[in-house]
Amino acid sequence: MPFAVLSDRTILTVSGPDAEHFLQNILTLDLDKLGQGEAKPGALLSPQGKILFDFLISRDGGDGFRLECRKDIAADFLRRLTLYRLRAKVELSVEDQAVVAVSWGSDSDASQTDSTWAADARFGKGTVRRLYGAELPPSLPPPHKREGNEGTAAWHAFRIAHGIAESGSDYALGDAFPHDVLLDQTGGVGFQKGCYVGQEVVSRMQHRGTARRRVLIASGESALPAPNTEIVAGGKALGALGSVTGRHGLAIVRIDRVKDALDAGQPITAGNVAIDLAIPDWATFTFPQQAGAEDV
Structure with missing residues (x-):
């Protein structure tokens, strides 16, 4: 099972009774079509339609959401969401210690019973899964076996082969529709x-x-x-x-x-x-x- 720990990614959480309504009114994707156990791409735009922040979003419990984004933009993303919060009953935070990992390939569904995994909807069904948690599950190889061909370089090669662009690597935020x-x-x-x-x-x-x-x-x-x-x-x-x-x-x-x-x-x-x-x-x-x- 090829996998990589994405140390440049982190999690921003949005929770509370108004969380879905709050996000639905400002983000590009339709949360009504976001199922449990899947991670979908989305963006927060400027009024001119340019991408200010990109992310993958998944559901986290009854009324919560995880927004996986670049670690270097997380604080700015949090501040921008806070500006839109107004009186909405939501709680916003960045999980500084969160682990973000990814597995891919024909056997990437081997850990589907682990509820911390979410299917990456940008790829074919079951092809790519994201891991969100405080630590890696025991189903992954031990730390001393996590180097070599199955790392971030292999992951980015896989992403490139499938035509999946991400900010920072492929385009600058504020410069793309x-x-x-x-x-x-x-x-x-x-x-x-x-x-x-x-x-x-x-x-x-x-x-x-x-x-x-x-x-x-x-x-x-x-x-x-x-x-x-x-x-x-x-x-x-x-x-x-x-x-x-x-x-x-x-x-x-x-x-x-x-x-x-x-x-x-x-x-x-x-x-x-x-x-x-x-x-x-x-x-x-x-x-x-x-x-x-x-x-x-």
């Missing part, structure tokens, strides 16, 4: 729910079909250059690399410009490396038939 990073594809945006912060912009992008920046999987003829390297074709910038592992990586690019380059037979490069760009096989969007539409 939910569509840019495929939250509309992974269940991270509820298009049938009521209003939430930034909802008007996101809804307009969805209904007008104006989303042009998308996460694609990049494959190089040789090892890819460093993250943030510009991707170009025919002298025109398409976007930039995000996470990279060897010859493979993620890229947020203008898919209309990618299609123009493909139609013209122009090589696409990152640095001096020729690359191919592909839509993740689970995604439902396609390259546009007509290029040139601009983002919101």
Whole structure:
């Protein structure tokens, strides 16, 4: 069972009788569709529709929620949620000692009887499970066997291969719309729910079909250059690399410009490396038939 302890992740808890109503009114995802034992992606947006904080959210008991996020943004995330709390009967806290781990692969459901695990909804059913708790369960290997190939590097390689982007590694907070990073594809945006912060912009992008920046999987003829390297074709910038592992990586690019380059037979490069760009096989969007539409 491949697994990794994600030391750069932590848990923010939201509990109390108003917790679900409070979160439903400000977050992008629809909590009515969040089941027990699953972790779904979501975001808190600016009024302009840009992602301020990204996370995975799961239920924690009767009226509680866990929001798994980057450890370096947790304090700011807590402060922002506190600003929205007003008179809502909720309690907010960061679990500084929380353990966040992940297991993946065909046998990742081996610990389903352990209630501290939640299925990561961004991947196929049972493919990835998240662990939240004060300590690792005894079902995982002992500490002296937790190094080697099955660690964070292997986890990020798996994530990259599946086209799953995360802030910090693939994009900067405050600089991306939910569509840019495929939250509309992974269940991270509820298009049938009521209003939430930034909802008007996101809804307009969805209904007008104006989303042009998308996460694609990049494959190089040789090892890819460093993250943030510009991707170009025919002298025109398409976007930039995000996470990279060897010859493979993620890229947020203008898919209309990618299609123009493909139609013209122009090589696409990152640095001096020729690359191919592909839509993740689970995604439902396609390259546009007509290029040139601009983002919101």
